[in-house]
Amino acid sequence: MSVTVAVAGASGYAGGEILRILLGHPEYRNGGLRIGALTGASTAGSTVGELMPHLPELADRVIAPTTADELAGHDVVFLGLPHGHSAAIADQLGPDVVVIDCAADFRLDDAGDWERWYGSKHAGTWPYGIPEMPGNRELLRGTKRVAVPGCFPTGATLALLPAVAAGLIIPDVAIVSVTGVSGGGKKASVGLLGSETMGSLKAYNTAGRHRHTPEIARNLRLHSQSPVTVSFTPVLAPLPRGILTTASAPLAEGGTAADARAAYRDAYADEPFVQLLPEGTQPQTQNVLGSNMCQVQVEVDDDAGRLLVTSAIDNLTKGTAGAAVQCMNLALGLDETAGLSRCGVAP
Amino acid sequence: MSVTVAVAGASGYAGGEILRILLGHPEYRNGGLRIGALTGASTAGSTVGELMPHLPELADRVIAPTTADELAGHDVVFLGLPHGHSAAIADQLGPDVVVIDCAADFRLDDAGDWERWYGSKHAGTWPYGIPEMPGNRELLRGTKRVAVPGCFPTGATLALLPAVAAGLIIPDVAIVSVTGVSGGGKKASVGLLGSETMGSLKAYNTAGRHRHTPEIARNLRLHSQSPVTVSFTPVLAPLPRGILTTASAPLAEGGTAADARAAYRDAYADEPFVQLLPEGTQPQTQNVLGSNMCQVQVEVDDDAGRLLVTSAIDNLTKGTAGAAVQCMNLALGLDETAGLSRCGVAP
């Protein structure tokens, strides 16, 4: 194999995590995959060593400005740009380049949804980067375009989809996702200072205001027989990485815990990166830190008449950069798991 | 005033927090309130200085064994004992002593509920220590017995009760409460080690298994016109103190955000320790750290057709020891707010 890869927005947290994963990828280690242009906006001109000292192997690389010229001539381009900027770049890269977009631009298929939530013109819909959703893996194999999912939608979709698809619940779901602070990105802001976030918890973008809400709803609707409503509440917690999602919904008539367990076992038995935990064990974000795993548990609360599902992911790995590399592997025809760890950095 | 106070279970987190608050109480500062016996089980014989170096004013005090003899002769006795041990002690203290129980023993009014959840014989029901629940303040004034509420029920009840009482929601509530680790108490356990809890999130006692579930349901049922069901999911997060509760339920026919805000404003306008935050501001646990405040926000999610309420408390203060002292103030006829801070130790 001989493939060159560029990363636009390389100095953000998503870009840095893509690079960390690529540096451990067997194709990089054996020389088949080469890391080419690294670009940024305000960071252009700085070195990786200055910006991301955790990547010593690239320390001397200089961040170039994010332009189509800099990104041209690569076989794979990861885009880690602010929402709304990907289409213009992608158009200039040509149809043969594998473009893997970490922004929201191509995730939604309803133009009205896009415009309502993002306020600009809808750029289109690309194959959606959760290979574990029915039908998606086939679309991703050999694709030239990937819309990497949002971090919350990844945790919520993997938690809920088997129940929705099997009709185990009335899909009026209440989702609360507790997240580490790296989801807020690497830009200066008072609200994300260590002083404001350590030792504290708060909900934000509540009551339907978080932009990941329509993405979650869309994923569930694609596989639901019944109308879907989503109440989504993100909570900011004092840890760097990790999303713990809890989701509950009324149990459908006649549904049982055994049915639920069977549905999840069937859905994920062959998935390398989703693990249904044994009964009695709850997902814990520490156990997926830095890994591409999603740990899931499903239970029935008889008193409340609800199904409860929980999932744990690393928001930067399975929630963003790991999914991006997983999709790159599929796009390039490589082993889907290449370069992606199943072991968390615990404790 | 001349009152002596004993604390049983003084070396646990609840006991230590009661002492911290009492040491700043104006009646203690002016000599009217005296701190008498401090008792413990395994810690008997040790000094406060060894066990709780954060209380230097009591450093030389020796923890006595928890017996009725040691606790006799005080005007007020706080009990911070494991569940199921309070009744035996209380019986021996006599009817004129103010007994304030921080365990669950006297919280529930349904003996069947108690037996199902705690597995022993129901000891009875005492005035319940959330003065902000309609009717409770009157019961607590001058009382000789108080059942201090659980930490999760405090946050959840204060968040939901106005909506339930006003019939704003169909009370099929989904509650997720994210908590700091001090709720787990001060006993050695691998699961609560810093290594296992820092940098990690996990749900526990899920799907109706947490003992605070029947207490929350009981509180809501007392003031609901409709049948109540409660789905309660606690999540452990890496901070010492604080509970952030999110609760949602289907909006009742015709309910509006304005109705909701009005109901909460009415319920809490005169409460010294519950604050309905301005629109657009979310509760944050840092802002109530070490204080007796509960901050609340209420919103309507139109897309999901649900009411969303959030609340923040310090689990050891308003969630336990602060409520205990607030109730002591009521029981002794003091200013209800005496010794209790409304300011959080932020950041």
Add this chain to the structure above:
Amino acid sequence: MSVTVAVAGASGYAGGEILRILLGHPEYRNGGLRIGALTGASTAGSTVGELMPHLPELADRVIAPTTADELAGHDVVFLGLPHGHSAAIADQLGPDVVVIDCAADFRLDDAGDWERWYGSKHAGTWPYGIPEMPGNRELLRGTKRVAVPGCFPTGATLALLPAVAAGLIIPDVAIVSVTGVSGGGKKASVGLLGSETMGSLKAYNTAGRHRHTPEIARNLRLHSQSPVTVSFTPVLAPLPRGILTTASAPLAEGGTAADARAAYRDAYADEPFVQLLPEGTQPQTQNVLGSNMCQVQVEVDDDAGRLLVTSAIDNLTKGTAGAAVQCMNLALGLDETAGLSRCGVAP
């Protein structure tokens, strides 16, 4: 008593902590002390409720711009301004106003030191706000001007001064102070983001570059018979508040552990806010959180031939705002301890 207090820079961390302490001050509770103007720079026009939701009692107060006019007419003015701005304001306030400066402007007595470290003209020297240093309490009683010490100098000076003054060490000291992130202030910066500071440790302003170095050296020199050199290394750690200082120096000829303990016992026996811990107990920042205490331990390392001293303070309380209020109490002739807690908010 009838005193009005203004706080300039009220919306910063020092200002907020001063307000938190004043709100619990007995003179505020009894109406003798009134909180007047609160001023800020970029925050002028916002309310305390928006900026500091942990202070609900002041929620409706509006931050005014920091001008001499706004600050005029108060009996006490706390200045929490950037270094170099205090003299201009203080000059306009008049000699009868108690001005308590939390910046560095009036801490150093050597104009050359000031110019080297701060790059501007030296404004002068005011009574220095560590009452526990020999002679200082007398200067602070009734004073109209106070230079509140830096947070690191407070922890280091209280740790080292008895040993220096008693000639127990050769004062060539190596100080490492591990600090929480609130010391970095409340302004947006990438380096102080939660993502960059949680789960991480780093030294900064190393090798003599931290501006608190000359302040520490000055404090020790004032009471040393021998020439003093200071190696000072601050380390940033993932907690909101707290400074743990370790300091070591070669033991002077003939010095013993018993001498050291005696010197510290003598120095601090009557101090309300400095506690020499029992042998075998180490200071822990949790135990002084939100309190005005400094916990100290002193030991001799026989193998290394060095004295080791450790101290714990809350950088915002004893390290800044608590010291400021302690000095206000002295300046106004109040009980020095009024409004200042000796109990930490632990755990």
Add this chain to the structure above:
Amino acid sequence: MSVTVAVAGASGYAGGEILRILLGHPEYRNGGLRIGALTGASTAGSTVGELMPHLPELADRVIAPTTADELAGHDVVFLGLPHGHSAAIADQLGPDVVVIDCAADFRLDDAGDWERWYGSKHAGTWPYGIPEMPGNRELLRGTKRVAVPGCFPTGATLALLPAVAAGLIIPDVAIVSVTGVSGGGKKASVGLLGSETMGSLKAYNTAGRHRHTPEIARNLRLHSQSPVTVSFTPVLAPLPRGILTTASAPLAEGGTAADARAAYRDAYADEPFVQLLPEGTQPQTQNVLGSNMCQVQVEVDDDAGRLLVTSAIDNLTKGTAGAAVQCMNLALGLDETAGLSRCGVAP
């Protein structure tokens, strides 16, 4: 290659980290290295899935009791046992097995030192597992016995050795190492609870009482021309992993910053796992999280007349398990870096 590996003490933090690294080792991925017996004491009979859910690939493995029988028949045996138990096991494994001991048993070469610090009979001295110390790599290549260094000695030795060896300092060193809590191991203890360690800092085993002190001194003495004294102060900080070491000592006559930088550059230019950072950049533990890197900075403090060195490692990786695998690679004649990441899991 065809090698089988056993891990004794597999369910502790060191054992778990060895397994995490081995699971990503290229020889494991290609089938040349097989993971055989995993043993424990109190955990025998439990599965890896129950004990270490972060290692899903081994979930079904059962922990066997730690006996020579269980460990027999492997080519490589990692020992993660309490101090003092390794010799008995190693003796029974035979001279042809590669035994890699993570305990202290074979680290010291002075029997008196061992007896003073560990209180039992000295078992001997094995090749010491810091390949970056002059001469060590040669001893480790092809060895059958490795004494893996302590975590603090790794950080302190890599920080100080070039300065000591080049005679840049008078080796009377003051070392303060701030550490995450996983260094305390995975056993229930009140002092290591999340409640006791989050939001707090404390020094422990101070004034020469930490057992890593003689190990640090021994490492420096081996390469020093002058007598070495070590003052070592560990500080516990609220993060799971990471050690930030600061070390200072009087600069030798005539030493300069340029000399120091040159000495460190020379010492580490060809080392894959030690990186001298560019001037002006400080090591940060986040940047080596989960990696086998040690980042180092060296500076001169002219005012204090001291050299200051800082280093960052992950205590479980380069500080224990990573070093163990690095030594295994050397012992087996593999590429020394195989399976070991140079990239930290940041942020």
